[in-house]
Amino acid sequence: MASNSALESTIDKILKNTEHDILTNIKTGLDESQQSLDDAIPKLESEYDKIISDGKKEADKIEKQITGSSDIEVRNKQLMVLEEAVDKVFSVALDQIANADRSGDYSNLIKTLIEEATKILGTSDISIFTNAKDKDAVQSALSQFSGAELLSETIDCLGGIKVKSKDGAMTFDNTIDARIERLKPLIRKEIAAKFGVGN
Amino acid sequence: MTAEGGVQYSKIAEIKGPLVVVDDVENAAFDELVEIETTEGERRLGKVLEVGNGKAIVQVFEGTTGLSISGTNAKFVGKVMEMPVSKEVLGRVFDGLGRPKDGLPDPIADKFVDINGEPMNPEQREYPKDFIQTGVSVIDGLMTLVRGQKLPIFSGSGMSHNLLAAQIARQASVVGKQDDFAVVFAAIGVQYSEAEYFRRSLEESGALKRSVLFLNTADDPAIERIITPRVALTVAEYLAFELGMHVLVVITDMTNYAEALREISAAREEVPGRKGYPGYLYTDLSTLYERAGKLNGRKGSVTQVPILSMPSDDITHPIPDLTGYITEGQIVVGRDLFRQGVYPPINILSSLSRLMKDGIGEGSTRDDHSEVSNQVYDAYSRSQEVRALAGIVGKAGLTEIDLKYLELGDTFEKEFLTQATDENRTIEETLTLMWKIVSKLPKNEITKIKDKHVEKYYQEE
Known part of the structure; x- marks a missing residue:
């Protein structure tokens, strides 16, 4: 029976060592993943900021495009209307000059x-x-x-x-x-x- | 402007190239505008180049093709060529002579201004010192453009200078101020597709409403090219000094302008100078470039970015050579970088902005700008030497620090220099990228930047 108790004590020892190793590994893994997560936060934040800033830039660009082209369109129409009115005034004035006393x-x-x-x-x-x-x-x-x-x-x-x-x-x-x-x-x-x- | 008109003469003595010699002319004046009427009733514009002995030599802008000695009339209008100006020219597209090209009527003018401009009183000039952001990292970071500066782009045929010109025109802005900003774009002798690209590019980016385009295409008469930069600068001066706007004038391609000048000079049988260009090429170019600047007590400014393609990439050619004497630095587009597919392919080692130091730093860009820029120049220069060495001894023969410089050179070209044509980088982004380049070096190699800036901005691996 003495040999059995020695065997059990050896097994216990091995189990304890293994348990310790496993727990250490888990703790190291936990620490490493915590570290990776901590490291990733600033990267993530900067990535997030970049996406937001790129998005804002793109939105600004599109806004400029839309407002720019509609401003131009409105202005061009205004110019055409004005030119038409000026031409009308001209033609009436020329008629009056031609028939002047x-x-x-x-x-x-x-x-x-x-x-x-x-x-x-x-x-x-x-x-x-x-x-x-x-x-x-x-x-x-x-x-x-x-x-x-x-x-x-x-x-x-x-x-x-x-x-x-x-x-x-x-x-x-x-x-x-x-x-x-x-x-x-x-x-x-x-x-x-x-x-x-x-x- | 008066109701009185000019006299029309019908004695044409000679037609030679772009010139018409009119006989028995009295009271004509130098630079006077002339209307040439063809036998078919078509009207072309010209100006008096020489008068004397009852003759006047008239340069016809739209060319003399189809004109004959008999039946052609020359009407001397009694005034110099003028450009109608008002705020309404913004958002408009004109041809090389300043006539509407967008199907809209003539702008209602506030004033009619002589296209030759008035020389700026040197005493009244204000030293340029305010930063203009182009959104192109290599320009903003290493050869900064300042308001009132004239900074030419020296390029070669077939390279991407027109893409760069359009990008600058779209993106240029005055940072942090609410001042009005405008772009005057003069295309001289460009292909139709390029002219369309400029127009569409400004229209699609929404920048057209703050721009004025003057488009002289390659199929327009060469002589018109003499006028295009002058009408563009006249509008720019009006917007800047009458309306208080900051105006960026982009002129492409000045080589076509100089060639038109050479054509007229040859027709006038003048003694040719270098490469057949007239001896007064320097004086003539300076009458254009010197129209950039700021005036004391006036709010606006005229900044010029003329673009010229160097024949055979020869920087000693008379056009870049004489341009370099007048302007305040140059941006050189490099053939090697272009072949590698880098955009914008700017060779920073041959480029320089002489007024950069006054437009950067605390209050303009950032306090570390000047130092980090010097360090980037220095490091890139060293990387080029290392590249040449690696070509001989191979990478294996390089020291560890040489390899760092080699890596720095690659990073510089791939991440800093290379930029998309629609990518508009802020000065902060540009400076961050410059620090990324510098941070490729160990701290002991950083010799041009104060420690406090290294502590603050150095990016550890």
Whole structure:
């Protein structure tokens, strides 16, 4: 029986050692996994922060895209509407100018236009073109410009004159159409201001 | 602007390349705008280059193809070329001469401004010192752009400079301030697909509403290219100095501009300078680049990023050479990095922003920025030497510290330099990445950064 008790004591010892080893291993494993978890927390937090910040960036980007393109679309439509309105004002104004009364100060205007043209061309040896409505006014002003002649050929314009030097080298367009065309950007601005756009 | 018009002349003496010589002209002025009318009634714009002896030499922007001596008229308009400007130009697309290209009407102008601009009074110039964030790490971290600076990008044909230009235009911003920011983008002689890419890229990112685009495509007349940067800069100056906005002007490609200048110079039979470019190329370029800056007492600024492709990647070519004399540094796009597939392929060792030191640090970016940037430059330079050495003796022949530098070089190119075309990195992210690069080295190798910064930002393995 003595051998049995020695055997049992050996078995107990082995069991205790094994139990201790297992418990130690479990504790080490627990510590290691605790450590891994602790280590993972900052990584996880930084990963979490990165995902949130990337998400915010993406959301900002999309928001900018949506608001940007809708702003542009609205602005473009506004521009088209404004342009349409400006064009309407222009066409009404041009109609009124074309049908304006040719009496009174109109002959003075024609005289000024011829004076301006001779000054710019540097010669009074000129041929003048005008439309059918202004022929009389131009003809009566010609007496004050020696060397100037009115051509029978008429031009299509709202009013005013087109002047050519007699050698044909220089032309100066002083019709009302040309003057309006030159001032068109400023007139557009004035009309737009009436609609409450711009300064 | 007056109602008085100009005189139209019908005696055309000669048509030579992009030039028209008009005879018997009186009272024409240098730089005066000229309207050329063809026999078919088509109108083209030009400007007076020379006057004298009753002749005027007119440079026709839209080219002289189809013009004949008889039947062509030249009308001298009596004013220089002007650009209509107002806040409404933002969000618009124009052609190289400043005419709408987006199907919308002409903008309602607040002012008409001479496209040649007015020289800035040197006494009134304010020293540039405020940071502009481009969202591109290599630029923000190592060659920082500051407001009012002119910092060109030197590239080569076929490389990704236009992608980079579009990315800068989309992402650029003034950090931490509520100031208005705008981008003026001038494309000179680019392909149609590239012009479309610029337009679409700004439109899709929502950046178009704060941008103005001037697109001169490769099939537009070369002579128009002389005007494109001038109209773009005129708009930029208006937005900056009249409306108080911070304006970034991106101009690509200045080489096409210089070639147009050479074409005119050859047609005028001027004595050619280096590579056939006119002797006044430097002066001409400076009239564009010097339009960048800030003025005392004015809120806005004009910052320029001109892009030029160096013929045969030759940095000694007259265009990059003369540009380098005028501008404040350069960003060089490297062929080797491009071939490796790195984007943006910027060769930092040849690149430099001369005004960077004034735009970074505490209050602008971060107090450690300057030091960490110097350390990254130094370490990357050393890594390149080690790479060359490894090519001869092999990796096995390298010391442990050499291997660290080799690893640092790879990390720099893969993680810091490489960036997606739609990736917008904040300056904080950029600096964190720079510390990641520096932290590849042992602490005793970090010689350019104060200990307190090393303690604070060094990233232990």
